[in-house]
Amino acid sequence: MIEPVAIGVAGLGVLVGLILLRMPVAIAMIAVGVGGTWVLSLVVPHVRFWPYLRQFKTLLWENAASYELSVVPLFVLMGYIAAESRLSADLFRGLEALMSRWRGGVAMAAVGACGAFGAVCGSSLATAATMGRVALPELDRQGYDPRLATGALAAGGTLGILIPPSVALVLYAIIVEGSILEMFQAAIVPGILALGGFVAVVAALVRIDPTLAPPARPMPKAERRAALRRLVPVLGIFGAIIGGLGLGLFTPTPAASVGVFLIAGWGFWLRARGEGGLDLAGLGRAVRAAAVTTGMIYLILFGAEVLRGFFARAGLPQAISGWAGASGLDPMLVLVVMLGLLIVVGCFMESLAMILVVVPFFWPTLVALNGGEGVTAADAAFGMTHDELRIWFGILVLAVVELGLITPPVGLNVFIIAQLAAHVPMATVFRGVVPFIGAEVARVALILGAPVLALGLPRLLGG
Numbered sequence: 120m121i122e123p124v125a126i127g128v129a130g131l132g133v134l135v136g137l138i139l140l141r142m143p144v145a146i147a148m149i150a151v152g153v154g155g156t157w158v159l160s161l162v163v164p165h166v167r168f169w170p171y172l173r174q175f176k177t178l179l180w181e182n183a184a185s186y187e188l189s190v191v192p193l194f195v196l197m198g199y200i201a202a203e204s205r206l207s208a209d210l211f212r213g214l215e216a217l218m219s220r221w222r223g224g225v226a227m228a229a230v231g232a233c234g235a236f237g238a239v240c241g242s243s244l245a246t247a248a249t250m251g252r253v254a255l256p257e258l259d260r261q262g263y264d265p266r267l268a269t270g271a272l273a274a275g276g277t278l279g280i281l282i283p284p285s286v287a288l289v290l291y292a293i294i295v296e297g298s299i300l301e302m303f304q305a306a307i308v309p310g311i312l313a314l315g316g317f318v319a320v321v322a323a324l325v326r327i328d329p330t331l332a333p334p335a336r337p338m339p340k341a342e343r344r345a346a347l348r349r350l351v352p353v354l355g356i357f358g359a360i361i362g363g364l365g366l367g368l369f370t371p372t373p374a375a376s377v378g379v380f381l382i383a384g385w386g387f388w389l390r391a392r393g394e395g396g397l398d399l400a401g402l403g404r405a406v407r408a409a410a411v412t413t414g415m416i417y418l419i420l421f422g423a424e425v426l427r428g429f430f431a432r433a434g435l436p437q438a439i440s441g442w443a444g445a446s447g448l449d450p451m452l453v454l455v456v457m458l459g460l461l462i463v464v465g466c467f468m469e470s471l472a473m474i475l476v477v478v479p480f481f482w483p484t485l486v487a488l489n490g491g492e493g494v495t496a497a498d499a500a501f502g503m504t505h506d507e508l509r510i511w512f513g514i515l516v517l518a519v520v521e522l523g524l525i526t527p528p529v530g531l532n533v534f535i536i537a538q539l540a541a542h543v544p545m546a547t548v549f550r551g552v553v554p555f556i557g558a559e560v561a562r563v564a565l566i567l568g569a570p571v572l573a574l575g576l577p578r579l580l581g582g
Contacts, residue, residue: 123159123162123163123432123433123434124433124434124435124438126155126158126159126162126433127155127429127430127433127434127435127438128435129155130151130154130155130429130430130433131430131435133151133154133155134147134148134151134426134476137150137151138472144419144422144472144476145415145418145419145421145422145472146422147422148419148422148423148425148426148472148475148476149421149422149425149426151426151429152422152425152426152427152428152429153172153425153429155429155430155433156168156171156428156429156432159429159432159433163432166432171428171432174428175425178421178424178425179417179421183417185293186372187289187292187293187299188289188293188417188420189372190284190289190299190371190372190375191286191289191290191413191416191417192409192410192413193372193375193376193378193379194239194284194285194286194289194375194378195242195286195409195412195413195416196379196405196406196409197239197240197375197378197379197382198236198239198240198242198245199404199405199406199408199409199412200379200382200383200386200397200402200405201236201239201240201382202240202245202249202405203386203397203401203402203404203405204382204383204385204386204389204395204396204397204401205395205396206236206353206382206385206386207232207236207249207250207253208253209346209349209350209353210231210232210235210236210350210353210354211228211229211232211250211253211254211257212346212349212350213346213347213349213350213351213353213354214227214228214231214232214235214350215228215257215338215346216338216342216343216346216347216350217347218231219335219336219337219338220335220337221322221335222325222326222329222332222333222334222335223267223321223322223324223325223331223332224335225254225257225258225261225263225332226258226263226267226268226271226321226325226332227271227318227321227322228254229250229254229258229268229271229272229275230271230272230274230275230278230314230317230318230321231314231318232250232253232254232275233246233247233250233272233275233276233278233279234275234278234282234310234313234314235353235354235357236249236250236279237276237278237279237280237281237282238282238283238284238357238360238361239284239357239360239378239382240279242279242280242286243276243277243278243279243280243470243521243524243532244276244279244470244524244531244532244535245279246275246276246277246278246279247272247273247275247276247277247279247532247535247536248276248535248539250272250275250276251272251276251535251536251539251540252539254268254272255268255269255272255536255539255540258272259540261333261336262333263331263332263333264330264331264332265540265542265543265547265548265551266331266547266548266550266551267321267324267325267331267332267551268540268551269536269537269540269543269547269548269551269552270548270550270551270552270553270554270555271317271321271551271555272536273525273530273532273533273535273536273548273551273552273555274317274320274525274532274552274555274556274558274559275317276524276532276535276536277313277521277522277524277525277532277559278310278313278314278317278521280470280517280520280521280524281306281309281310281313281514281517281518281521282306282307282310282313282314282361283302283303283304283306283307283310283361284303284360284361284371284374284375284378285303285306285517286416286471287470287471287474287517287520288302288303288306288513288517289302289371290416290420290471290474290475291474291478291513291516291517292513294474294475294478294479294482295478295482295509295512295513297506297509297510297513299370299371300370300371301510301577302510302513302514303371304576304577304580305510305511305513305514305573305574305576305577306514306517306573307361307576308572308573308575308576309514309518309562309566309572309573312562312565312572313518313521313558313559313562316558316559316561316562317555317558319558320554320555320557320558323554324554349394352385353385356378356381356382356385359377359381360374360377360378383397383402386401416471419471419472419475420475422475423475423476423479426476427479430479430480435480436479436480436483436484437483439480439483439484450485450488450489450500450501451501451567453484453485453488454485454501454512454515454567455567457481457484457485458515458516458519458563460477461473461477461516461519461520461523462519462522462523462526463523464477464523465519465520465522465523465524465526470520470523470524473520473523474516474517474520478516481512482509482512485501485508485512486505486508488500488501489501489503489505489508491505492505493505501570503570503574507570507574507578510573510574510577511566511570511573511574514566514573515563515566515567515573518559518562518563518566519563521559522556522559522560522563525552525555525556525559526556527549530549530552533545533548533549533552536548
């Protein structure tokens with residue numbers, strides 16, 4: 120008789136194969152979940168296929184009606200309204216006004232704008248696409264080397280997944296049954312480290328090789344004043360959202376609601392003054408785009424639940440935990456191997472889908488290695504409680520997911536920037552991101568060695 124775990128492993132292999140063949144991730148997960156459960160029902164007496172299918176009539180509704188998930192469409196809508204209001208251009212021009220006095224300042228401004236826009240967008244791919252359209256023409260016009268221009272934007276786009284508020288953090292918190300607010304608080308310091316690291320890479324590159332960037336060209340005073348005037352309200356809105364979440368002044372769903380209201384209000388105000396901004400047509404486009412994106416996210420969530428049911432019936436997560444525990448390997452080594460696998464998977468899988476597929480396997484294994492849910496910090500293998508491990512692991516997961524988005528051979532952010540910069544060969548873009556990959560590896564190692572970088576703010580604000 121075929122072992123259920125063997126069927127689970129085979130299903131996992133089929134899932135990876137379907138994703139490599141570019142089948143939509145949600146459809147691939149549903150197909151493997153349903154097909155795998157049907158096979159299990161043929162060989163395992165206690166698995167019933169038709170009762171498993173009947174639960175689908177409530178499963179999708181339970182996901183869509185979840186209050187915790189209501190924050191997802193609001194954050195998505197906030198990002199689309201910001202794009203329709205051209206706040207991305209205001210961010211870039213304002214930061215360019217501040218940094219153009221230094222060599223490489225426009226590339227630094229592009230990275231900074233990616234970080235700020237990512238804070239309201241919550242998606243790395245959307246951040247890279249939006250800021251690439253805004254910043255690439257200006258970098259080309261000023262004569263930046265294509266390696267630096269495209270590499271900085273591809274790397275900067277990854278900031279959208281970590282800097283709160285982040286849709287990926289929301290989904291991770293739901294999977295591991297953690298606090299969304301604590302995850303947002305934990306991401307602030309690592310997000311600032313990532314942003315600062317990328318700016319430092321640009322500064323170091325242009326110092327080592329001045330030909331990568333033209334000499335500094337400070338903006339004319341009148342143009343600089345106008346750019347800063349448009350920047351201040353935008354940074355005020357974004358700062359209020361991030362700061363309020365970080366300090367625990369409000370929870371994520373109200374924060375997203377306020378963010379949508381403030382960004383839309385500012386966009387309409389700019390429109391009324393004849394300075395671009397947001398009109399009703401743009402608002403309609405933002406709502407439609409947010410509905411499509413939210414539908415895609417909810418379908419992926421539904422697919423993940425279907426797949427999780429199959430793997431649970433096959434006993435695959437428990438088997439992986441058992442194998443890891445019986446291996447005798449140091450828990451920290453097991454964690455490093457997990458992070459390495461996440462980097463590889465991130466090269467060909469979209470970040471949200473990767474979190475939903477991989478984390479349910481890795482998280483129970485780490486809990487078992489750490490000593491279980493009720494373990495104290497003194498007795499835990501990682502020297503932290505169950506709740507602290509959940510936060511620390513989540514930040515590490517998102518950091519390496521960021522890394523996978525720019526890692527050869529199939530970094531998704533690199534593909535997006537290469538499509539926008541059609542005159543730049545793909546190999547040039549990959550060469551451009553190599554120094555930024557080094558900065559990301561250093562940051563992951565820093566968070567691994569100093570968990571307080573992720574845990575410090577939640578500990579402080581949680582008392």
